[in-house]
Amino acid sequence: MGLFRDAGKVYKPAAEVDLGANSDEFYIHPNVKAPRVAGLLVKIFVWILESRLLGPIVAYILKKDNLIQRLVSVAEIKEAPMFTPAHNCEDIPEQNVSLIKSNNSPAERVHEAESCLPPSLESTLTDSPSHFKRWTIREFARAYRSGETTPLAVAKRFLAAVESSAQLQLNMAFFINYSQEDIIRQAEESSQRYQRGHPISIMDGVLVAIKDEIDCMPYPTTGGTKWLHKFRACVEDASCVKQLRSCGAIIVGKANMHELGAGTSGINPHYGATRNPCDISKISGGSSSGSAAIVCAGLCPVALGVDGGGSVRMPAALCGVVGFKPTSGRLSNSG
Structure with a gap:
């Protein structure tokens, strides 16, 4: 032209x-x-x-x-390119900051990060609060160590809740894919580690959902479509999923998402519109709709999403949970 x-x-x-x-x-x-x-x-x-x-x-x-x-x-x-900042800048020494060595194993880094957190109020899974409560990673780990419950028992309750959420009266559309057999297998292995008194890390036995834009075995990566996995096979875990597994986390399946991440409503024409647990007549937002809604519903204390322009932060805000986007380049994009 x-x-x-x-x-x-x-x-x-x-x-x-x-x-x-x-x-x-x-x-x-x-x-x-x-x-x-x-x-x-x-x-x-x-x-x-x-x-x-x-x-x-x-x-x-x-x-x-x-x-x-x-x-x-x-x-x-006409403007000349700028290769350095136009203003003088000086790094301000950070106070009360602990540096975690990047060459440590994922489990070691998790342990160091946990030691930086303030003590939390003691609570147990046997309590009967008068209101809905989302359990944190530390609370699950504490309950596992004390023997109040096991990863296997939690996994079974999780599967029952997911099946209930998929019924017509709710039709929450949290997941695109999950495997009961794989979840139970991971939970049994984690429970055995706690029985022996040797959990891998605080993440051992913690349920984690993965957005269906991230490679995670044994599931195909659909990207919220009906065709993507036919052209691009999932052959191994993404780097971030590998690190979670090495810490003992239980990967519970692939969370629903806006098709190809190309929208912010979370309405998927193939796998259903992920409903907002705060009000099921409302959308959850997107594109990491399933990940945010799963955490909001209390099914998992944490879930992975992908954020280019707000795809984690927007659904998190609409669902009333925390969405965090790491600094660009901080994590490997492999998978």
């Missing part, structure tokens, strides 16, 4: 831009236009875009109509 290339926008250096009251600078407001399609029309539109003959023509027209060519593709930027 070089013959029809538009003249690009010329961006002045910021220091030369007049922002005063009498400025003649003109700000271009793109009127974004794009076809709104769904279902069969989406497939037809994708086929056209992927066509070697028609695809480039349609893409060019869309970019031209939305000023992408002028404002981005062929724009001329």
Whole structure:
């Protein structure tokens, strides 16, 4: 499309831009236009875009109509690149910070992190609170160590609750995939470790759900679709899942999600709309809808999600739980 290339926008250096009251600078407001399609029309539109003959023509027209060519593709930027911060900065010494050695094993790092936490109020699984309570990782570990309950007993109650939540009167759509046999096997192994008095870490026996965008054996990774796993097979655990397993965590299955993570409602046309446990007439948010709702419902004290632009934080906020996005590059993206 070089013959029809538009003249690009010329961006002045910021220091030369007049922002005063009498400025003649003109700000271009793109009127974004794009076809709104769904279902069969989406497939037809994708086929056209992927066509070697028609695809480039349609893409060019869309970019031209939305000023992408002028404002981005062929724009001329006069501003020199900045390789260092423009202002002086000084690191402020952090107070009361414990550094955890990155070369330690996952279980050792978990133990060091736990030692940094303040003491919590003692509570047991046999208590009968007058209100709903979500048990924390430390409370589960304490109950396992004291013998009040076992990972196997908790896993069986979890499976019963998941089956109940899938009934028509609730239809919570928490999970895309889970295996009773695999969960029971992990719970039995964890219970045996506690019986011998040698749990791996505080995470041993703790139930953890995994968003179906993260590889986790023995399940396929669907990404909330009906086709992705047919083109990309799951052959091993993702790096983050491997570390959880090495700490003794019980992986309980693949949590529901917005299809391909391309939305924030959590409504999945294939596996159901994940309902908000706070009010089942409301959405849970997305795209890590199942992960947030599972924690909100008290089925698991923790679940993994994936966050590019709020896909963990938004559903966590709507469900009334905590969503945490690690610093970019802090964790391996493998799997």
